[in-house]
Amino acid sequence: MSQPPRENLFLNLGFNLLLPVMILNKGAKWLPFLSPTSVLLVALAFPVGYFLYDLKKRKKRNLISILGIVGVLLTGSIGLFKLPPIYFAIKETLMPLLIGIAVVVSLKTKNPLIHALLYNPDIFDAEKIDARIDTPAKKASFNDLMKLCTWIIALSFLVSAFLNFFITKMIVVTDPRVDQAAYNSEIGTQHWVGLIVISICTLPISFYAMWRLFKGIEQLTGLTMEEVIHADAKKDSKDKT
Structure with a gap:
C-alpha cells in the first residue's frame, strides 16, 4: 500500500x-x-x-x-x-491551552497527538523503530518515553497560553467600539510580537522534547539519529541544502 x-x-x-x-x-x-x-x-x-x-x-x-x-x-x-479587548485576550489564551490539554488527553486514545507533533511517520522510519522495540519491556519504556515527551510539549503550550494572555493584555487595549482602526493595528502588532516572544520561549522546550525522543529511541533500539530519520525526510533535507 x-x-x-x-x-x-x-x-x-x-x-x-x-x-x-x-x-x-x-x-x-x-x-x-x-x-x-x-x-x-x-x-x-x-x-x-x-x-x-x-x-x-x-x-x-x-x-x-x-x-x-x-x-x-x-x-x-x-x-x-466589536467585543471588548479582554475577549480577544481570552481567545488567544484558550487556543494554546486547549491544544495542550488535547495533547495530554489524546494519550488515552488510539492516535495520540504526540505522533503528529513529534513522532511523525513523515519524519521517523516508524517501521524500522517498531521492529527494534520487540519486547514487552521495551514497549513499556517506549510508552513512558512518549508520555514524557507529551508532557513536555503540553508544557510548551501552557507557557504559550500565559505569554499570549500577558502580551495581548499589554498591546490590545483599544475598545473596537471606540476606534476600530487602532484596535486592528494593535491586533497586528500583537501577532508579530507574540510570534517572536513565544517562539523564543517555547522553541527550546520543543527542541528538548525532540532531543529526548531521539535519545530515548537510540537507547531502546541502538539506531542512530541518521538511521531513524525517514529516507524521504533525509532526501528533502539534502535537496534544500
Whole structure:
C-alpha cells in the first residue's frame, strides 16, 4: 500500500495561519469593497480550502487546518461584534491551552497527538523503530518515553497560553467600539510580537522534547539519529541544502 504524499509545512502554515491572520488584520485596507462579514469569509476560505485539499490528497484530517478554522471564526466573530479587548485576550489564551490539554488527553486514545507533533511517520522510519522495540519491556519504556515527551510539549503550550494572555493584555487595549482602526493595528502588532516572544520561549522546550525522543529511541533500539530519520525526510533535507 503506497504512503500518502508528504505535506508541505510552509504551505500548511501559510494557508492555515499566516494568510487568514493577515486578511483579518488588513482586510479593511486591502479589500475596502468588502463588508467585515465578507472579509471573514475570505479569511476562512484559506484553512477550509486547505483542509478539503489535504483530505482529498492525503486522506487525513489536517489538525492545523481545524485549528486555523476555529481561530479565524473566533477572531472574526470578536471583530464583527466589536467585543471588548479582554475577549480577544481570552481567545488567544484558550487556543494554546486547549491544544495542550488535547495533547495530554489524546494519550488515552488510539492516535495520540504526540505522533503528529513529534513522532511523525513523515519524519521517523516508524517501521524500522517498531521492529527494534520487540519486547514487552521495551514497549513499556517506549510508552513512558512518549508520555514524557507529551508532557513536555503540553508544557510548551501552557507557557504559550500565559505569554499570549500577558502580551495581548499589554498591546490590545483599544475598545473596537471606540476606534476600530487602532484596535486592528494593535491586533497586528500583537501577532508579530507574540510570534517572536513565544517562539523564543517555547522553541527550546520543543527542541528538548525532540532531543529526548531521539535519545530515548537510540537507547531502546541502538539506531542512530541518521538511521531513524525517514529516507524521504533525509532526501528533502539534502535537496534544500
